[in-house]
Amino acid sequence: MTHPDDTPAEIVVxxxxxxxxxxxxxxxxxxxxxxxxxxxxxxxQDVHLAFLDDGVFQIKKNQKPAELALKDFSKTYGAxxxxxxxxxxxxKESIEERGLTPDDFIIPTTVLRRDDMSALMExxxxxxxx
Amino acid sequence: xxxxxxxxxxxRTNLQACLNRAVPGSxxxxxxxxxxxxxxxxxxxxxxxxAVNAYDFFVLAPDLAIRGLDASQxxxxxxxxxxxxxxxxxxxxxxxxxxx
Numbered sequence: 001m002t003h004p005d006d007t008p009a010e011i012v013v014x015x016x017x018x019x020x021x022x023x024x025x026x027x028x029x030x031x032x033x034x035x036x037x038x039x040x041x042x043x044x045q046d047v048h049l050a051f052l053d054d055g056v057f058q059i060k061k062n063q064k065p066a067e068l069a070l071k072d073f074s075k076t077y078g079a080x081x082x083x084x085x086x087x088x089x090x091x092k093e094s095i096e097e098r099g100l101t102p103d104d105f106i107i108p109t110t111v112l113r114r115d116d117m118s119a120l121m122e123x124x125x126x127x128x129x130x
Numbered sequence: 131x132x133x134x135x136x137x138x139x140x141x142r143t144n145l146q147a148c149l150n151r152a153v154p155g156s157x158x159x160x161x162x163x164x165x166x167x168x169x170x171x172x173x174x175x176x177x178x179x180x181a182v183n184a185y186d187f188f189v190l191a192p193d194l195a196i197r198g199l200d201a202s203q204x205x206x207x208x209x210x211x212x213x214x215x216x217x218x219x220x221x222x223x224x225x226x227x228x229x230x
Contacts, residue, residue: 019227021147021229021230022230029230052147052151053143053147093150114150114151117151118151118152118153119153121131121151121153121227122131122153122225124225125225126225127131127225127226127227128228129227129228129229129230130230
C-alpha cells in the first residue's frame with residue numbers, strides 16, 4: 001500500500017496461531033513451522049503456538065537428534081521467550097493419549113482442553129497448521 | 131472458519147483431527163485425496179455422514195473428476211464446489227485452517 005507522504009505504514013498486528021501437529025524428526029514440517037514462528041515474531045505479530053496430536057512430541061525433553069546427524073531445533077523452542085513468544089498451548093487430550101505430562105516438556109505450556117483449543121483457533125486472524 | 135482437508139481417510143487421520151476440533155457450523159472442504167472421504171458406501175463414509183448436521187461440508191469437484199468420481203457418488207449433505215466456489219468459501223469464512 002502506498003502512502004502519499006511516504007510515512008511508514010503503521011504495523012498491523014494480527015493474531016497468529018501456529019498449530020503443530022507433526023512429530024519433530026520424521027519430516028521437516030516441525031522445523032519449517034518453527035522458522036515461520038520466528039519470522040512472525042520478528043514482525044511484531046501477536047504470535048500463539050499450539051501443540052496437538054503428534055506435535056506434542058516436538059517439545060519433549062531430552063531429544064538427541066544429533067546422534068543421527070539431525071539438527072536439534074528443540075533448543076530453539078526455549079529461545080522463543082526471547083522473541084516475545086510466550087503464548088504456548090498444548091492440548092490435554094493429545095498429551096494424555098501419548099502418556100505425557102507438562103513436566104515432559106522443555107518449555108512452560110498452558111494446557112487446554114480440546115473445546116478450549118477450538119475456541120482459541122476461532123479467535124485467530126490467521127491459523128497456520130503443519 | 132473454513133477447514134481444508136486434503137488427505138485420504140483410508141491412510142491418514144487428518145479428517146478426524148479436524149472433526150475433533152472444528153466448531154459446529156464451520157465449513158469443511160474435502161480436496162485432493164480427501165475427496166475419498168465424501169463417497170457413499172465406503173468403510174470411512176460414517177466420518178462425514180455422522181457430521182453433516184454439525185458442519186457445512188463441501189467437496190472440490192475437479193478433484194473428484196480427476197479421480198474418476200462425480201457428484202452422484204457423494205454423500206448426502208456434501209456440496210460439490212468448483213474452484214470459484216472454493217474462492218467464495220475462503221472469502222465468506224474469513225479464516226482458513228489447513229489440516230496438513
